[in-house]
Structures are given as structure tokens and as C-alpha cells.
Amino acid sequence: MEKTPQALKGKKIILGITGGIAAYKMHAVVRHLKKLGAEIQIIFSPCAEEFVTKLSFSTMSERPVYSEFYSSEDGSWNNHVELGLWADLLLIAPCTANTLAKMAHGMCDNLLLAVYLSAKCPVMIAPAMDLDMYAHPGTQRNLSNLESFGNQIIPVGDGALASGLSGKGRLAEEEVIMEYVNTSLSSKNEFKGKNVLITAGPTHEPLDPVRFIGNRSSGKMGYALADKAAQMGAMVTLISGPTNLVPQHPNIKLINVETAQEMYDVALKNFSSQDLVIAAAAVADYRPKNIASQKIKKNIENGDSMQIELIKNPDILQEMGKRKTDQILVGFALETTQGLKYAKEKLSKKNADVIVLNTLEDEGAGFGTDTNKIYIITEKDQLALPLMPKVHVAQEILTFCHHNFLK
Numbered sequence: 001m002e003k004t005p006q007a008l009k010g011k012k013i014i015l016g017i018t019g020g021i022a023a024y025k026m027h028a029v030v031r032h033l034k035k036l037g038a039e040i041q042i043i044f045s046p047c048a049e050e051f052v053t054k055l056s057f058s059t060m061s062e063r064p065v066y067s068e069f070y071s072s073e074d075g076s077w078n079n080h081v082e083l084g085l086w087a088d089l090l091l092i093a094p095c096t097a098n099t100l101a102k103m104a105h106g107m108c109d110n111l112l113l114a115v116y117l118s119a120k121c122p123v124m125i126a127p128a129m130d131l132d133m134y135a136h137p138g139t140q141r142n143l144s145n146l147e148s149f150g151n152q153i154i155p156v157g158d159g160a161l162a163s164g165l166s167g168k169g170r171l172a173e174e175e176v177i178m179e180y181v182n183t184s185l186s187s188k189n190e191f192k193g194k195n196v197l198i199t200a201g202p203t204h205e206p207l208d209p210v211r212f213i214g215n216r217s218s219g220k221m222g223y224a225l226a227d228k229a230a231q232m233g234a235m236v237t238l239i240s241g242p243t244n245l246v247p248q249h250p251n252i253k254l255i256n257v258e259t260a261q262e263m264y265d266v267a268l269k270n271f272s273s274q275d276l277v278i279a280a281a282a283v284a285d286y287r288p289k290n291i292a293s294q295k296i297k298k299n300i301e302n303g304d305s306m307q308i309e310l311i312k313n314p315d316i317l318q319e320m321g322k323r324k325t326d327q328i329l330v331g332f333a334l335e336t337t338q339g340l341k342y343a344k345e346k347l348s349k350k351n352a353d354v355i356v357l358n359t360l361e362d363e364g365a366g367f368g369t370d371t372n373k374i375y376i377i378t379e380k381d382q383l384a385l386p387l388m389p390k391v392h393v394a395q396e397i398l399t400f401c402h403h404n405f406l407k
């Protein structure tokens with residue numbers, strides 16, 4: 001990740017501030033962003049002014065702070081569509097449970113929500129609330145809804161809260177917010193003119209019309225790679241098994257598939273025109289040999305057991321390895337033991353250029369989590385990265401590939 005002050009120069013950020021105690025902490029963030037050269041347009045939710053003043057934020061951002069559709073001073077219209085198109089990034093911090101819920105349900109009863117719905121740029125949300133509000137299933141569901149829209153959630157901090165309680169719900173620290181903003185805005189079109197194909201998510205292998213064999217892959221890693229590659233300028237083809245995620249960037253062509261065979265067919269059809277292929281999907285190695293045309297019934301005569309015959313699925317990555325001309329091939333390896341040994345073997349067996357290893361021996365790595373801890377393995381290198389959010393992992397993998405193979 002580029003952390004030089006140049007990264008944010010001239011970038012346009014809309015900062016949405018909502019009515020939470022933590023709103024005052026955004027003074028420091030605004031000052032930091034301004035210092036790095038960003039342009040900042042601040043929009044308050046209706047309650048924000050109960051906590052902080054427009055005067056201090058307009059002085060720091062050197063722009064008027066908006067909160068209404070119409071300016072009460074000169075009657076002009078604060079055009080939410082134009083604002084939504086103007087920004088390179090919409091950051092909502094702190095985001096209260098109320099605004100979070102409204103965003104998750106597409107509500108639009110204030111200017112900030114209208115800008116959110118109109119925004120074409122990446123959206124980052126830093127929630128802040130008391131621990132019980134944060135833990136409530138309603139809030140958690142809203143957060144996963146927002147994630148499924150492609151919005152990025154900056155994780156809450158854990159510690160002292162305004163209520164006097166202690167736990168999860170604090171606004172992320174200034175450095176964390178700055179790191180997220182930097183990562184999102186520091187792309188330099190490294191992949192301009194490149195085609196990138198990514199497989200993501202699980203596959204579902206049907207047994208009968210209502211059942212399938214699947215796995216716990218959420219698709220988060222593959223979607224993060226697709227969004228990041230597109231932000232870095234690539235034209236991305238994302239071949240995805242069933243997930244509840246939506247890619248965010250307009251330069252991502254999403255092709256939905258269900259089974260390994262479908263994923264294989266689509267991936268190989270699109271293979272020859274690619275510069276980089278990242279196989280992040282958790283493809284089922286086997287599928288039921290026969291798919292029953294009707295729901296399989298409990299068969300009392302067979303007693304307490306039942307046999308399902310499985311046959312091998314094609315290995316997409318391995319086949320691409322056989323056919324590759326000058327494509328760069330990246331595979332994933334999820335291992336529970338002896339990760340480095342198996343990953344090295346996979347590299348040569350599949351004729352891949354890079355294997356990204358995550359091992360369930362490392363806490364916070366693997367399926368379903370928002371974080372990952374990876375090792376990037378090539379013929380020559382073996383790079384261990386620390387535990388970090390999947391969006392940052394995506395950036396590291398893509399930067400590595402660009403630097404080592406595509407420059």
C-alpha cells in the first residue's frame with residue numbers, strides 16, 4: 001500500500017458525519033486528509049449538529065457543510081446526484097445504528113442518505129455505537145446487508161465507550177480510518193489495459209432438486225480481489241459460485257455459476273484473452289455421480305445408512321495451467337496442516353505462477369472471516385504477510401503480481 005502523502009492529492013472525498021458522540025474525533029481525520037491534499041465535502045445527518053458544529057468542520061474542510069437538500073441561506077439546491085458523482089470516495093464516519101439501518105434498507109429521508117444512494121464511488125462505513133446496539137442482530141444484519149452491496153465496513157474498535165461500558169462498538173481509531181482511505185484511493189491504474197479473470201465463492205453440486213454438496217466459502221476474498229483489480233484499472237471477469245455478494249465496480253463482468261463443471265466451462269471459454277487469472281473459488285473436488293430427478297426419500301428398507309457415489313470434478317486451475325501461453329496464474333491453497341509443503345507441490349502440479357496459502361492453523365484466516373493471513377508462494381519467494389482485512393490482502397496479492405510478473 002502506498003502511504004506517501006501523494007496518494008490522496010486531489011482526491012475528492014465526501015465525509016458523512018452522523019449524530020454520535022464520536023463525531024468530534026473526525027476533526028483529526030479531516031485535518032489529516034486535508035494535509036495529504038484531499039478535497040473534502042462534509043455532509044451532516046440531521047442529528048450530527050447535536051454533537052459537533054458546522055462552523056468547525058466548514059473551517060477545517062474549507063467548504064460549507066451541507067445537511068439539507070436546500071440551503072436555508074440562499075435557497076440553492078444541494079444536488080445529491082452531482083455530489084454522488086463528484087466523489088472518489090464516500091466515507092461515513094461515525095455511522096450511527098440509525099443511519100446504518102436506513103442505508104441498509106435504501107431509505108432516503110435526508111441529504112446524506114440521498115447522496116449514499118446516488119454515489120457511484122466506493123463507500124466506506126465506520127460504525128460507532130454502544131456495545132449492545134452493535135451486537136443486536138438487527139445491526140449485524142444491516143452490516144452484512146451493506147457488505148453485500150459492496151460497501152466496505154471499517155471494523156469497530158473494542159474498548160471504552162461513551163456510556164461508561166467497555167466492549168465492541170467504538171469508532172475505529174484515526175490511524176485505522178486513514179489506512180482504509182489510503183488503501184482505497186492509492187491505486188494508480190497499474191492494471192490499465194489488462195484483463196483479469198477471477199473465480200470466487202463455493203460451488204454447489206446437486207444431489208437432487210433440493211439438495212447439494214457445498215462448502216463454507218463466502219466469496220469475500222474473490223470479490224475483494226475483483227473490486228480491487230477493477231479499482232486498479234483492470235477489466236475483470238468474475239466467475240462466481242452462489243454467494244450473497246454484489247460486485248461494486250462497473251468494470252466487473254459477473255458471471256454466476258453453480259457447479260464446478262459450469263465454472264470450468266465459463267472459465268476456459270474466457271481464458272485465452274486474460275493477462276492474469278486468480279482462482280479464488282473453493283471448487284468442490286467431487287460431485288454426485290447421479291442427480292436424482294425427484295427428491296431422494298428416506299428409504300426405510302436401507303436401514304440407517306445411505307451411499308452416494310461421487311465422481312471427480314475437472315480441476316479448473318490445473319487445466320488452465322496446461323493451456324497457458326503467457327497468462328499469469330494464481331491459485332489458492334487452503335490447508336489444515338503442512339501448508340507450505342502442500343502449497344509448493346500445488347505450484348508445480350498446477351503449473352501456477354503463484355500460490356496464495358492460507359492455513360486454518362492461523363487464527364482469523366480462511367472461510368467466512370473478514371480477515372485473512374496469507375503466504376505468497378512462488379518458485380523463488382515465500383512471503384508471510386500479517387493478519388489483515390481481506391481488502392488489504394487483495395491489494396497485496398495484486399500488487400505482488402503486478403510487480404513481479406506484469407510490470
Ligand code: C5P
Nearest residue numbers: 279280281283314315316317331332333
Ligand atoms: O487442489 P486444491 O483444490 O487444493 O487447489 C486449490 C486451488 O485450485 C484453488 O485456487 C482453487 O480455486 C483451484 N481449483 C480449481 N478447480 C478445482 C479445484 C481447485 O480451479 N476443481
